[in-house]
Amino acid sequence: MECITSVNKLKLKFPEEEGLLFNDLTISIRKGEKVLLLGPSGCGKSTLLQVLSGLIPQSIDIPIKSESIQIPDSWGFIFQDPDSQFCMPYVDEEIAFVLENLRIPKKEMTGRIKELLATVGLFLEDIHTEIRTLSGGMKQRLALATVLALDPEVIFLDEPTALIDEEGTAQVWDTVKAISKDKTIIIVEHKIDQIMDVIDRVIVFTHDGKIMADGNSTYVFSNFKEELKRFGIWYPNAWEEYKKEKVQNTFTEPSDHMLRLQNFRGYRKKENAITLEKAAVHSGEWIVVTGANGAGKSTLLLSMMQLLKTSGDYRMDGRPIKKFADLQRKAYFVFQNPEYQFLTNSVIEEITYELRQRNEVSNAEFVKKANDLLTIFGLKDKQKQHPYHLSLGQKRRLSVATAFIQNPQLLLLDEPTFGQDSKNTFKLLELLQEECQKGTIIIMVTHDLNIIDHFATRVWEVKNGKVISDWKKDEIKTGSEGNVYEYIF
């Protein structure tokens, strides 16, 4: 079959970096293929996608060399960050922007817009809706609609569902499936469970940007399973095998410190944005907060960190928590967007930042800890790099790693595992488990059901700005009935 995009002997290097990211990489994709690019975090998948679409070097000025390169005539690109891909304020205007580029006559536009929104399953009362009022999942579907408006031969997708809830993820992939019939689709994704029936070719990369395996999915996943496991790349059933090997995290004895919340409310612009009626949390508990996009999970964590205005009775070890200063050094927060957290100009400065704040850089023990963390998270050889120049997964790991430097009693994490390969996901969760067993209270937002299953001791479900249920994994019942949660209201 004819080839639609390819590159022969690609060499690529980021300015001011030491080595080449790609050295003589050759890859070609045939028309109509649905390809999944798989590989450890930081191996260059996102970068390759940008090369194949021609964004590098046309829009993004990064030097490349190749013997030959073929770029598709028409293509669309879905970026990972839903907020940085729109240029207009309203849904209809954004799609119209694409139609204008294609010189579609005005009188056909409204019809086309409605049709496209229906194709991606985005049903709005009024197409003139402000984009910023949409949830993450809805935004990605809008992005898909704008891409479809281009009627492209090839669609590039770079982790389009990293920040989207279960339901939204399923919707996005269903949509992709529905529209993909005679299109070529190239996907970069770590959460592969839901896309196995979309793709028919898998290309696996090693950590240094070389192709390790290439073929249809059954071939790759049955012949290269050991390698995938060793390199820490996701494969179907990776979680099941992990769960079989490792014992489940359980809640031991309630010990020294605890949180108490009663009639707790968080406010955004004077409006009640989150309510938690009543809860008592003991040290060693690991609470997972779940709920749909826009339900109020981040709001809950921000409120508990006292970064939003709150009311109600909130106590830690009996002492009331009224303002941020009451939590200083006791609690630590990892933001949903890792970039928000970066304050310095290099990875090493970033991880030792808290130590320098407390004048403890000379403390050998802490410095060792910082170095260990970098090694564990595979950031050791990125020490001098600017945090913003990391890959998405590396950014996330760096921002989470800063949490382990301190020993907070309360650790609040907003989706700490998104965009990770399996190795890093498990390492990160195991580190959290260690903290938890040392007595830290962990409250974390995630959409990943496996984490709830294996690690959480308790689940809070958020819906429409309210914590609607609070389930505890019951130690007594687990033995006989598997994962049963006890409703404790």
Added chain:
Amino acid sequence: MSNRLKLTDILVTIVISIGFGILYKIWGPLYYAVKPFGINIDQLIYGMWFMAATVAFLIIRKPGVALLAEVAASSGEFLMGSEFGLEVLLYGIIQGLFAELLLMAFKYKRYDLLAVSMAGISSCIGSLILDFYKGYIGDLSTWNLVLYMTFRFIGTILFTGVLANSIVKALEATGVTNLVRTTSQKDFDSLDQ
């Protein structure tokens, strides 16, 4: 290596400038609040209004950026509901044009403190010309006028030169400027290692 403005250059310039526009808007009431003190100390902070041009130029280093930045910043200020109303647009165009002309005289080859301070002074002269027509500053008593101009020039150098330069130095440290600057031949050659 092309020197024409690409979409990325334009959008980045305009976003920076709209940011400055918001700052300019806040600067307005501040300026008017210090104005009645007389002796023209308000003129010391006037230089702020020339800053978008030099900051944007130092970041992107291409022809046309200074003018675009100053026009965009004043449009931003205007659309935020500036107390100066339409006046800001006119001032923005003239100030941007004067800065641009000076940078052109340097053939857009100099990105240092001296070049941007001079560009700022050039903008400043542009604004003074407008003031003569609009604000009747020629009718101020002589001592007052001299003070007025001296203060404005000093403020200009502080804002467009010293401050702008140090802001961009700090930005360069964050690596963000690499996004909009063209890669060097050296980077390209290093691919054959």
Added chain:
Amino acid sequence: MNISFEESWLHKVNPALKLFTLTFLFVFAVTIHHLNYMITFTLTVSILFFFCTGQPYKHLLLFLLPFLLVFFSTAVSMILFGKGETTLFKWGLVNVTEESLYRGLHLGFRALVFAMMGITFVLTTKPVQLFYSLMQQLKLHPKYAYSFMAAIRLIPIMFEELQTIRDARKVRGIQSQKGLSGVLKSIKSLPIPLLSQSIRRAFRIAVAMEAKRFNSSNARTFYYHIGFSIYDLLFIVYFVLTISLAYFFALEFPLFPVTDVRH
């Protein structure tokens, strides 16, 4: 600004034409040196500001406050330090003369009129409509128009970002210091992250726009057709009429006994 209001006829005037007319009036106002005419001219603009923007009065009064500050502060510096012969009051360097008093008042009204014209335009024009109109009527290059629209979309995001950066600094253990030095320190440390974030975001959006085939051609169709209507005529006729009336009243019923405020 996200305030609910009613659309008035001024909203329906073609944005490019509105801008053009007001620019013309701006230049026109600079050529007025006659204090009485300046005052009546101010009246014609303030009628539009007060009755035709569709905003509730509470908001209008709120907008008016800074304008009054502008009025007084512009007037005062000329009144106190301007040249003049007929001294009314003298104290140290302060020398209030009749000429400088009138000139100061004149400048005050001029500043007020500029401010009101500007805010009237802003309150009755949606940015997206303005830039579509500029592309269609004044052939502004789409590269600039869409960059402006994208940048305006980013304004609220930038404000949120500012808050997040402050939160992040708190979480990472930077104690917010009290007092002036604390404030100065935070003023110093916020712009750089904010600027670099905005630049990165702008860059990503530009890349996304190019990925959506922007730039591949100059010719394009438009989702919004901004044409001309009867309201445009109304707008022009309003000014022709009221300005003539203003001139008539200024000559017939002068408030102050001056004609030219220039020296």
